[in-house]
Amino acid sequence: xxxxxxxxxxxxxxxxxxxxxxxxxxxxxxxxxxxxxxxxxxxxxxxxxxxxxxxxxxxxxxxxxxxxxxxxxxxxxxxxxxxxxxxxxxxxxxxxxxxxxxxxxxxxxxxxxxxxx
Numbered sequence: 001x002x003x004x005x006x007x008x009x010x011x012x013x014x015x016x017x018x019x020x021x022x023x024x025x026x027x028x029x030x031x032x033x034x035x036x037x038x039x040x041x042x043x044x045x046x047x048x049x050x051x052x053x054x055x056x057x058x059x060x061x062x063x064x065x066x067x068x069x070x071x072x073x074x075x076x077x078x079x080x081x082x083x084x085x086x087x088x089x090x091x092x093x094x095x096x097x098x099x100x101x102x103x104x105x106x107x108x109x110x111x112x113x114x115x116x117x
Contacts, residue, residue: 001113002036003073005083008107010060011067015100016042019067022095029092030071033085037072058105067101076110 011019020040027038043066046054054066073079086092 003076003079004111004113005071006109006111007069008054008058009067009101010058010064010105011101012064018100029089030086034082035071035073040069042067057107
């Protein structure tokens, strides 16, 4: 079974093109270093729930859109090795210091797959 890193974040609508460019560059780098898949999705049906929701989770503002993304790896061990290479890759330095979103409101985590159909 594969291992997945998942992310939910809010991006200002004015920064969406900059975010997409960062994702394209980042995705290519992750894939180059061994990730099996790199997926980025822009929310277009993410209602603000009364108790929980994607927008609530990342404290999305009216001028922000929710991004849902994930990266797939062979295993957690492979993920750790890939991420070490990615974080050391100088091509990401500019994006890591000038992110087009508030990284403090990003939710992320690693998940062990138990079902793949």
